[in-house]
Amino acid sequence: MNERELAERIKEISVAEFFEKNRHLLGYENPTRALLTVVKEACENSLDAAEEAGILPELRVKLEQVGEDRFKVIVEDNGPGVPASKLPQAFAKFLVGSKFYRYRQSRGIQGLGISGALLYSQLTTNQPARIVSSLGRRDPIHEFELMIDVTKNEPVVLSHRRRPNPDGWHGVRVELVVEGRYVDKVFQSVPEYLRQTAIVNPFASLRFQGPNGHSVEYPRSIKELPPVPKEIKPHPHGVEVGLLGRMLKRTGARTLLGFLISEFCRMGRTSALEACRTAKLNPNQPPQKLSAEEISRLHRALQQLKLKAPPLDCLSPLGERMIEEGLRRLFKAEKYVAVSRSPSVYRGNPFQVECGIAYGGEIGEFQLLRFANRVPLLYHQGDCALTLAVKEVDWKRYGVPHDGFPQAPMVIMLHFVSVWVPFTTEGKQAIACYPEIVRETKLALQEAGRRLFEYISRKERLRRARARIGLFERYIPELAESLEKLTGKPKEEIIERLKGMLDEEG
């Protein structure tokens, strides 16, 4: 091969082509999961948009069977809508989104989800997506037919119609025809996904119409949105040296001091001056001009600084009451416990773990329910930090036999909330095993385990006491007779007295 040939082989690949060939990375490795992934991506976008705009979410999800292995998926919300000028990009171009750059809790983050659904649809059925949206009041209703130009990763607008909007409707309606397989009554299914979604989003109203006439409605059980999680700035301890370099280059601040104070959280004037002093840098110099060596010094100085943990109003946990309520709605158990840990930090990202246990009653085998930022995780359980933590807890200490997982009639629910969820794949089904995350999850589980143990051991004590009493009761008449002989007291009186003593004890 000569130089020209060698050079010609080296080509650019569009990110859309990459995901077309690697569609299993996005959750499209088989028709059953593909159908679920399409629904999931649309619902996550809808819930995020409504919540962020301060609107109580109302979602309608409909699956129509249009061929042996084909479904029309319709997801409609009452959110703020997407501006028509940006709609084609937001839906039909990979790596476009509104959430990637923000340090704030949200369901979607990566700018891949809904474009992945459109790509899968056109790959398997070659039909355009129909997206309808309006911002309400003065905006008409926009109807788009979109496809993705895969080679360029650019949207192709096949049609854009405007319709009058007399009622001021706002929201988004997504219609996709996809290859898929519909299942219900199993864990990894659309109905189960929606059921679990309703549980952790009790302020949302969900309606589902399945392909087989099956339909179900989850009305909201809370009439108020949770406090909107705040956007925060990065914490100095979580910033790697390369990223610090990029932040310095592109900042608008005129002095290093100004940069440090304005671009990070938890950095006051005193801390910023201290960092400059430690790094032997002039706080008044322009931040854009630091050399690689100076950036490294600044990075080390920032790591050594004693700082408060990042602020936590960027997180929106469920809270213990809501976890317990959720479990009560899902399972008839004997005992419920819920633990909401206080927030912690991994690589500068605030996060929080919540845990609930439902025990006994009608529960059969052990089951684990995982959630991240109010989204149920139904796949890749084996590969998840939350699962690892469950396996690493020594459940015997809490009166529960185990063999990897607990071997008991119990359900564990774990909820991970963070400004940035480190998913193991773009399909967002498992959390990467960062040591800090596993540790915090174990602490949550251990606390829940202790509370469960109090119940289990009280119950066990009671059971033993009852057994003892039962045994004793059987011998009371005989005992009374002997005592009558010894004491001369009538045995009826003695029996009464002995029974009274037992009752007191029980």
Next chain:
Amino acid sequence: MNERELAERIKEISVAEFFEKNRHLLGYENPTRALLTVVKEACENSLDAAEEAGILPELRVKLEQVGEDRFKVIVEDNGPGVPASKLPQAFAKFLVGSKFYRYRQSRGIQGLGISGALLYSQLTTNQPARIVSSLGRRDPIHEFELMIDVTKNEPVVLSHRRRPNPDGWHGVRVELVVEGRYVDKVFQSVPEYLRQTAIVNPFASLRFQGPNGHSVEYPRSIKELPPVPKEIKPHPHGVEVGLLGRMLKRTGARTLLGFLISEFCRMGRTSALEACRTAKLNPNQPPQKLSAEEISRLHRALQQLKLKAPPLDCLSPLGERMIEEGLRRLFKAEKYVAVSRSPSVYRGNPFQVECGIAYGGEIGEFQLLRFANRVPLLYHQGDCALTLAVKEVDWKRYGVPHDGFPQAPMVIMLHFVSVWVPFTTEGKQAIACYPEIVRETKLALQEAGRRLFEYISRKERLRRARARIGLFERYIPELAESLEKLTGKPKEEIIERLKGMLDEEG
């Protein structure tokens, strides 16, 4: 929020930024694995390049500790080199590569690997990569210092020096300074990765110099390259309707018939005409103008066509002899078996599974070694189609107790080769569970299991026979004495005769 604000929030994300924030997807979730990933990406590129150019690969890998948690990684090869005009892009831009569009077996595919290593290096140490390359003879030696402009996903060339090349050196030398942790004597380590790489690439010569003075050399044991795998065209059965549509739009063919014959494998004139007839399409019409409906009809017609499986010279398996030899070099066992299945197809991609078992001898606990296209897979064992297949085999049938995995002193080696390996993440450590792949792997394991069973049961029969003979031998003198009494024959003769009979039987 008003329309402008809503619109402004929607932004493009560069693919480099995406992977910076999601670096665990590329294999950089902790310092130990990160160091391994850097070495792995460089070695895969080197082996692919040399092999493809028909050069027996010679690799040198060196790790120098340059700080508490910092290493300089140097990987040098004797491959064809990379043309200087394309080098910055090939190394410092994501989604650029030479292998993505080809249907051919190779180690790397995605155009992410080495750029990921550069990104990790600059993120954790803020230092440029040093890449040295030459095409040999008339080309000078080019020395580049590169970084990635993460916001734009473009290379930044800090320096480019040309040096004389009197000896006509050709190859690539990569030098990166990265944050990492060095371990050895464990499975997930650089030395183990290189040891396993040497085993499945016996035509390569590898030299490794570790940070602690430890150095090791794997000279090549075979002086010839395996036949270069051929590039093939896609098979009609594996093409999805959306992709078919794209192929039709961008083909240079002037008729539909010409398109079908030239762009697919296993499509002769007869099959192509039959497909047109079934789809009710004129074979002489221009292929670029088909409507969505016509494309769907064509797609269905292609699926129904009876066609030969794709040609298989695109695959380069190890073969049974090399698998057995590899296992012999790694383990002192009692028995070795090797099975190389004939190729099969998933989603139009030819693939092949090979399996080896080493049993007994000095082997302790069960161990599984996984490989894909001659690359060892050291992480994510739990999430891999190969692992799933091992667990699904009923090992008891082959005389091996099991509990998920076999519970016996044995090592299973599995090698997956294909023109396209469906890895579960960009870090390329596990194969997605496509049903066809799991099934073929199970068949390979079952065949190996049967061969192993022959050995195990023969050994068991022998053991029993020996035990029986042992018992008998003890009673021979007594028996001989009684027989002497009965027959009058001297007992010494009888003993001799009985022993002779036993020897014949053993």
